[in-house]
Amino acid sequence: MSYCLNPTCPNPQNPTDTKFCITCGTKLLLKERYRAIKPIGQGGFGRTFLAVDEDKPSKPPCVIKQFYPQAQGTSTVQKAVELFNQEAVRLDELGKHPQIPELLAYFTQDDRQYLVQEFIDGQNLAEELSKVGAFNETQILQLLNDLLPVLQFVHNHQVIHRDIKPENIIRRSRDTRLVIVDFGASKFATGAALLKTGTSIGSPEYVAPEQARGKATFVSDIYSLGVTCIHLLTQMSPFDLYDINEDAWVWRQFLTFKVSGFLGKILDKMLQTAVSRRYQSAAEVLKDLNQEQKQATTPTVATAAKPVHPHPGTTPVIKPSASKSKSLVDDELAEMRSQFLEAGTSKNENQKSTPQKPSSPNPAQSKSQVDLELEELKSQFLGSPKPKKPPTQT
Template sequence: MNYCLKENCKSINSPPEARICLACDSMLLLKDRYRAIKMIGQGGFSKTYLAVDQDKPSKPPCIIKQFYFISQNKADLKRAIALFEEEAEKLDTLEKHPQIAELLANLHDDYCQYLVQEFIPGKNLTQVLETEGIFSEYQIRELLNSLLPVLEFIHSHKIIHRDIKPENIIRRLPSNPVYQTGIKGQLVLVDFGVAKQLTNVEIFKPGTILCTPEYAAPEQLKGRASFVSDLYSLGVTCINLLTNISPFKLFDTGENKWVWRDYLIDNPISKKLGNILDKLIAEATNKRYKSATDVLKDLNCGKL
């Protein structure tokens, strides 16, 4: 099946090897290389497709993220494209890391921006939660020991992920050649928030929120994301995995405090881990951990 990437063209009936859309005569292959074969996600300003890389003999799968430009103001578009390029260049400096989905290409036309990313076979943690149930303390410790070094790595390159949540953490399939024994080597961060740098550029629909509010730090929702915002989102991810409850429900707005412990059912958590999670999700940035390294020290040998 082929998906045409032209805005407002919904044709999916072109022959498998077609290069031109039968409905609108647009090119089906992005950059004459990447063929969209299945839509796997859609939001207010973007679509996500499973695709194949036609340039390689094995035609490996990849992901195309398509972002729509609402504004056609040339100055806005020029600024948006420049910011996309800047963020994409930062991601490219990460080189290939086994726990980061690789950015393969950053492209644009008159109406859309496209990011082509490595496809990671496996389940995201939302799917794991649905099929395997809530996480134990041991699993949360393993998750933190797996992902905190990844955050330390990207933060050292001056990059903020901006959208850490269970859906953006993939557990690799054991059959994947990059898979390593144990949970530590099999968790992968995907969907870096390249587009989320564009909050102040009027190219998307008015009111569009370029992050996931349930998991976003308070300062991020005000347009001031920092490295500790990623740590906050990782902490909120942990309490969601421990309870299988929406983070919105885990925060008591009347008391202005987290009440996630009230939702632990037959899932005891040590005081030490609980205190670490509390510090990760503190509302005030000056009460949170300052770095992933600091969290790892407390998690593995430090005392609170």
């Protein structure tokens, strides 16, 4: 099928390979190569279409963005033109990154501006969330490790995305990598531009407080990524995850899966209202993330025992450490000695009212006898020479 790009065409659908719209006569091929197939989105500044590049034998898919502002007023339309032009410039600069769509063409046709970019086949995270449910900690950690380097790349090119949200993050089907799309709201952040108050742009649920006041900075994207994470963890609107009365995030109350303390701490810092208390770069978030993960996964190093090589044909006998065996035997003998002596003391106390026989041994003699017997047991266990009995007193 071919789709007519004339916004006023009453019947834009056309047969495949048609060169002109059979309803309004508008030319269907852009730059003699890009053919729109169906609309896939519409925003305040334009419409987006799935298309094919007929200049290549495989006719690979691509995306056509048509500048078609819905807003009224000269100043608003002028701002929309500026943003559309900026998106083309940004994609031309950033599209070489494998997780950012590549800009294929930017031109004007029939007095309308068009932008053609690489098509990313996959679901955005909002679609994924609705199909598979809330994300767990492992998925959020993977998301952060996948997206933070991309965000750092964008910021290194002095660009603020200004519209990080689940709808603008696509999981590419062929390799499951996450791709950041829609740089239509992005801003080139020169030193002067960062100090100047501009237009408040972005999705209200995900926008940072300073960005809402028209003063977006690089850390505004970090805030929006943090809000994206807690939305994916809870499936709740970010508006419902913030307690206005307490002036605090309450996202932990709505978790489906348990979140560890270290991930919670990182997300809390990404979500700080005050810019100075927030992470100052994507690299800084990654550093904390990797340090915590490294500590959590570092195994305990144990000292290996020296191998014993028995003679051929013999069965190896594993002997316990001599010092360890001696310690265990000493402990057990001490306990036996205590039991014997206590028993003897108890017996003597019970017999106080009964006249003792002259031949009964006194407590000191009993203690000496017990020690001798225990020493004999110890020698049997450890192989030490038997203790010599003291000479008999006459």
